[in-house]
Amino acid sequence: MNRSDIIELGYLIAAVFFIIGLKGLGKPRTARRGNLLGATGMLLAVLVTLLDQAIVSYWVLLAGLAVGAALGGVLAVRVQMTSMPELVALFNGFGGAASVLVATASFIQLTDLGGVDDQVSVAASATALIGAVTLTGSIIAFFKLKESMKWTGFGGIRMVNALLALSGIVLSVLVVTDPTNTTWLWALVAVGAMLGVLVVIPIGGADMPVVIALLNSLSGLAASATGFVLDNTLLIIAGSLVGASGLILTQIMCVAMNRSALAVVFSASPSSSAGSIDPDDVYAGKVTSTSAEEVAMILDTAGRVVIVPGYGLAVAQAQHAVREMTKALEANGTQVVFAIHPVAGRMPGHMNVLLAEAEIDYEQLIEMDEVNPTFAQTDVAIVLGANDVVNPLAKTDPDSPIAGMPILDVDQAQTVVVIKRSLSPGFAGIPNPLFAADNALMLFGDGQKAITDITKALSE
Amino acid sequence: MTLILAFTLFILAVFLGIELISKVPPTLHTPLMSGSNAISGITLIGALVSAGSDHSTLTTLLAFGAVTLATINVVGGFLVTNRMLSMFATRRPAKKMGPDT
Numbered sequence: 001m002n003r004s005d006i007i008e009l010g011y012l013i014a015a016v017f018f019i020i021g022l023k024g025l026g027k028p029r030t031a032r033r034g035n036l037l038g039a040t041g042m043l044l045a046v047l048v049t050l051l052d053q054a055i056v057s058y059w060v061l062l063a064g065l066a067v068g069a070a071l072g073g074v075l076a077v078r079v080q081m082t083s084m085p086e087l088v089a090l091f092n093g094f095g096g097a098a099s100v101l102v103a104t105a106s107f108i109q110l111t112d113l114g115g116v117d118d119q120v121s122v123a124a125s126a127t128a129l130i131g132a133v134t135l136t137g138s139i140i141a142f143f144k145l146k147e148s149m150k151w152t153g154f155g156g157i158r159m160v161n162a163l164l165a166l167s168g169i170v171l172s173v174l175v176v177t178d179p180t181n182t183t184w185l186w187a188l189v190a191v192g193a194m195l196g197v198l199v200v201i202p203i204g205g206a207d208m209p210v211v212i213a214l215l216n217s218l219s220g221l222a223a224s225a226t227g228f229v230l231d232n233t234l235l236i237i238a239g240s241l242v243g244a245s246g247l248i249l250t251q252i253m254c255v256a257m258n259r260s261a262l263a264v265v266f267s268a269s270p271s272s273s274a275g276s277i278d279p280d281d282v283y284a285g286k287v288t289s290t291s292a293e294e295v296a297m298i299l300d301t302a303g304r305v306v307i308v309p310g311y312g313l314a315v316a317q318a319q320h321a322v323r324e325m326t327k328a329l330e331a332n333g334t335q336v337v338f339a340i341h342p343v344a345g346r347m348p349g350h351m352n353v354l355l356a357e358a359e360i361d362y363e364q365l366i367e368m369d370e371v372n373p374t375f376a377q378t379d380v381a382i383v384l385g386a387n388d389v390v391n392p393l394a395k396t397d398p399d400s401p402i403a404g405m406p407i408l409d410v411d412q413a414q415t416v417v418v419i420k421r422s423l424s425p426g427f428a429g430i431p432n433p434l435f436a437a438d439n440a441l442m443l444f445g446d447g448q449k450a451i452t453d454i455t456k457a458l459s460e
Numbered sequence: 461m462t463l464i465l466a467f468t469l470f471i472l473a474v475f476l477g478i479e480l481i482s483k484v485p486p487t488l489h490t491p492l493m494s495g496s497n498a499i500s501g502i503t504l505i506g507a508l509v510s511a512g513s514d515h516s517t518l519t520t521l522l523a524f525g526a527v528t529l530a531t532i533n534v535v536g537g538f539l540v541t542n543r544m545l546s547m548f549a550t551r552r553p554a555k556k557m558g559p560d561t
Contacts, residue, residue, distance in 0.1 A: 019476065025492045026484040032545040035495045039538040042502065051504040055512030064511055064524045068531020075532070076539035084544070088494050091537050095500045101526035102506040105519040112515070119463045195484050210538030216493050220500040224473075228466055230506045236466055237473045238502040244477025245496045249489060276543040342486055356547045362487050 002164040003051055009050030011234035017041025018238050022245065027360065044214030045234055058275055064074015064394075069159045081357040082314050085148055085347040089141040092215040095135025099222035100189055103127035103229045116179040123228030125172035128185055131222040132192025133199070136217050140200040145208060145346055158266065164195045199265060204230055205311070207390065208346040209253045217246025249348050256342035258394075258404040279431040286436035290443050292450060295417050296457030298441075299432060302379035304335045306371065309351045310344045312420070316447030319358035322384070325455040326360065332458070339371040339381075339408050341389040372409050381413035381440050383434075385447050389424030392433055402428045416440040419450045491544045498537025504530035 017040045022055025024034020046065075055061070061144075079087045107124040110116045143149040162222045168191045174184040220242025254261050299305060307326075313319060327334045338360070344351045352365055366374075375381065383390055386408075392398045410416050411415055413432055418435055422444065425431060434440055442448050461504050484492055510523035 018476055018502075022477070022480045022492075022496060022499070025488065026481060028485065028487060028548065030543065031488055031548070032502060035538060035545060037490070037542045038495055038499050038544075039535060042499070042504075042534055042538070045502065046508065049508050050528030052509050052512070054509050057512055057514045059507045060520055060524050061511040064507070064527025065531050069535045071528075072532035072534065073539060076536040076543065080541060081547075082542075084490060084494075084540075087536075087540060089529050091497050091533050094498060094533045097531065098501065098526045099503045099508060101522045101529070102503055102510055105510040105522035105526065106506065108519050108522075109510070109513065109515045117467070144559055152544070210461065213493065216497055216500075217546065219497060223503040224470060226506055228463075228470075230509075231465075231466070231468060232506060234508060235502055236469045238499050240470050240473035241477040241480070242496045242500040244474045245481040245492065246477060248481045248484075249493060250491075265465065332544050338484060347490060349486055349491070352487040353490045353544055353547075354476035356487075357543070359547075365487060367486060408490040422490050427507045447535065 003053060007048045007051055008233070010044055011232075014041040014045040014048075014128070015237045018042065018129065018241060025451055031098065041402070045390075048134065053194045081315055081353055084353055085208065085345075085350060086142050086145045087349060089138045089212055089215065089357075092212070092219045092418055093135045093138025093142070095219035096131040096138065096215075096222050099127050099219075099226045100131035100135065103131065103226050104182075104185060106229050107185055111180055111182060112420055118176060120229055121176040121179045123225050124185060125175045125188055127222055127225040127229060128188040129168050129195075130218055130225060133196035134188045134194030134215055134218040134222055135268055136193045137200045137211070138196075139217075140197055141208065141211055141215065143199070143303040143414045144203075144205060151201060152204070153198065157202060161195060161198050164198065167191055168195065184275065203264065204427050205346060206343070207257075207264045209262060209343050209348050209350070210250060210257070210259075212347045213246055213249035213253050214261060215246075217243050217250060220244075239270050239326075243401050253343055253348055256406065258295045258402075258406065262417040263355055275313060279379055279423070279425070282433050283436050288441050290417070290441040292453035293445055293457045295441070297334060298380055298415055298417070299329060299334065299454070299458060300332065300351065302329075304337075304374075305329055306337055306339050306381045306410070306413065308339045308341075308374065308381060308383045308386050308390060309355070310341075310384065310386025310389060311346060311350075312447050314345060314354055314385075316385060318384065318448040318451050319354045319360075320456070321451040322355070323358040323360055325451050325458070328455050328458045337366050337371065339368065339410075340365050341368055341386070341408055343388060344386055344389055361445065368406060368408060375409045375412040378413040381410040383416060383418045383420075383452070386421070388421070388428045390434055391426070391428070391430070393430060400428075400430060400431050402430070410434065410436055411439070414439065417443055419443045419445070419447055421445065487548065491548075492540050494537050495541040496546070498534050498541060501530045501533035501537060504534055
């Protein structure tokens with residue numbers, strides 16, 4: 001068995017590790033082992049790659065490995081759970097960037113050696129475009145998630161994007177027909193980079209779960225396309241596995257919003273089509289505000305409480321306060337569960353991660369389909385920083401931008417307590433009739449403080 | 461490897477990926493995403509060959525950047541996934557100790 005056979009065999013074993021690892025990641029019991037298997041496969045792949053005879057100098061690659069491992073390690077250990085969406089977006093971007101760099105470096109090498117055929121040039125074009133879109137799209141998503149970017153684009157942005165996409169196709173053709181001129185490939189990277197920025201810029205915060213899942217898929221596809229450039233089986237297999245899993249997640253997010261991925265990416269934010277309902281008509285004279293003490297009194301006699309967390313929970317960093325309140329309620333004999341809407345928060349599974357950080361048992365987190373029939377037997381539903389996912393207009397107003405979106409039926413609970421800073425609309429930009437419902441009480445203020453006050457009042 | 465063989469691998473792996481992931485509980489959506497993202501850092505092995513082949517200053521620089529970014533993706537991705545999943549795991553024994561509380 002010669003060296004390249006050993007390498008190929010190592011890659012095959014690594015691919016098997018990735019497959020078993022991904023399968024393990026799909027079940028709570030095996031998820032941790034699955035992740036470790038994936039990491040083991042990666043280590044094996046790196047080790048056998050070092051046997052490659054094309055490697056004549058180890059200094060540069062060892063330096064890169066050391067710097068990358070140190071930075072990645074620090075980021076992973078220090079990140080706050082509330083910042084997890086930003087970190088995932090950033091890692092997606094790095095993956096895309098790495099694929100672009102590998103593909104361009106290999107393309108230049110092959111051009112110099114005269115070994116560029118159609119497979120290499122087509123695949124290099126695909127990698128350049130997909131990878132660059134992934135990189136800059138992820139960076140924009142990162143800043144949007146940090147709430148440090150409010151810019152939502154300009155008029156005619158879709159026209160510009162169409163032109164960019166068109167020039168991307170033209171440049172790809174030029175790369176394939178004239179592979180000796182690497183300028184075309186760099187131009188393609190530049191076009192992809194601009195496209196990534198301009199496609200993500202108009203997308204609003206609540207659509208971020210779809211965007212992140214999509215970027216996750218793209219980072220995999222970029223790796224897979226790089227595999228076609230390098231003629232590397234493991235890159236093709238691992239990249240397409242990730243591409244497929246990202247697509248599945250995107251699909252799950254889209255179903256939960258009753259929108260298609262294309263609509264999220266290519267249409268303007270839904271708030272532009274809203275405004276058919278005047279908030280004053282909905283709220284005037286019908287909103288009842290309450291105090292922490294009053295809420296505590298209602299909770300005191302409640303048998304079953306459902307908490308509905310939303311992005312506001314993450315903003316207020318209220319997950320630990322919620323755990324304290326949950327404990328106080330449970331000590332009182334009250335059953336407490338959490339109703340998790342699939343797109344609550346800013347990335348798939350955002351709420352689950354936050355509540356897990358606060359050491360709330362995941363058995364207490366109930367999915368939408370399962371929790372909805374139980375609201376009628378619920379004494380108090382506490383809506384904490386969620387808005388559109390509990391808006392009954394999704395069911396009653398066919399013209400509403402959220403029409404048809406599955407929602408949590410909190411209005412069927414005996415009493416609904418909404419903890420919110422003000423009556424301002426959610427991402428969809430429409431008023432929420434729930435706030436004016438007869439059984440709804442508004443507790444205005446910061447989520448963390450409100451929950452802490454309720455807990456205090458409960459123990460008095 | 462012929463192009464058609466490469467395509468065969470690609471298509472089969474896509475179908476496999478869809479089968480593997482299609483039923484994942486929401487609790488695991490984030491770890492799945494960060495874990496699979498770490499796997500997409502597999503582009504690292506291509507970067508290593510480029511970085512070690514000592515072809516030209518430009519390609520070595522590009523490849524150094526690729527190795528660094530891909531390693532951040534791989535190491536950071538697996539570590540942070542493990543961190544999240546260990547948060548899920550630590551509560552299980554506690555629950556078994558007191559099922560009625």
